[in-house]
Amino acid sequence: MADQTQTLKVGDQAPDFELHGPGGFTFRLSDYRGKKNVVLFFFPAAFSPVCAQQLPDVEKQRLQFEDHETQIVGISVDNVWSLDAFRKQIGVGYPLLADFWPHGAVAEKYGVLRPQGVSERAIIAIDKQGVVRYINVAPTPREIPDTSEALACVANL
Numbered sequence: 001m002a003d004q005t006q007t008l009k010v011g012d013q014a015p016d017f018e019l020h021g022p023g024g025f026t027f028r029l030s031d032y033r034g035k036k037n038v039v040l041f042f043f044p045a046a047f048s049p050v051c052a053q054q055l056p057d058v059e060k061q062r063l064q065f066e067d068h069e070t071q072i073v074g075i076s077v078d079n080v081w082s083l084d085a086f087r088k089q090i091g092v093g094y095p096l097l098a099d100f101w102p103h104g105a106v107a108e109k110y111g112v113l114r115p116q117g118v119s120e121r122a123i124i125a126i127d128k129q130g131v132v133r134y135i136n137v138a139p140t141p142r143e144i145p146d147t148s149e150a151l152a153c154v155a156n157l
Helices: 049-059 062-067 080-090 105-109 147-155
Strands: 018-020 026-028 037-042 070-076 096-098 122-126 132-137
Touching: 018 096, 037 049, 037 147, 049 070, 049 080, 062 070, 062 147, 080 096, 122 147, 132 147
Parallel strands: 037 070, 070 096
Antiparallel strands: 018 026, 037 122, 122 132
16 A cells, blocks of 8 residues: 555645536535545446456445445546446446546546556545545556555544
8 A cells, every 4th residue: 555646645635626427426526525534446447357346345335434424436537428337237326437538637636547548546535624544556457455444544534
């Protein structure tokens, strides 16, 4: 686990952003300020085998995150329609957000955009004040970071 990305470290103010998800859902990080912690799950690509394994595993812990006043969201550079089909196929109840255009702008802001144009597989926890409290970037896109560490982090906020 690294406690920083190329642009961000634990203790920094999280960059605000707005992204869209299936069904016209709009997510603004600033809307959660003072209300909920937020955990961002950056993943490389919808329908890839590792992502199809990781995101349902996160879903299994969704209620535990919610018990700690935490909103979880998945973010990839895929478009909204791909994410909607992927979400339905793998059966997740949390939002999947499209960092499609400008391509990878949020991943780049968070320092997790790979040169190949997809995001790293990364988990970033942000507290209610908008401060980054946890960062875990997988060593390779094929490795899945431990979600329970992010859950433990928000449980102690």
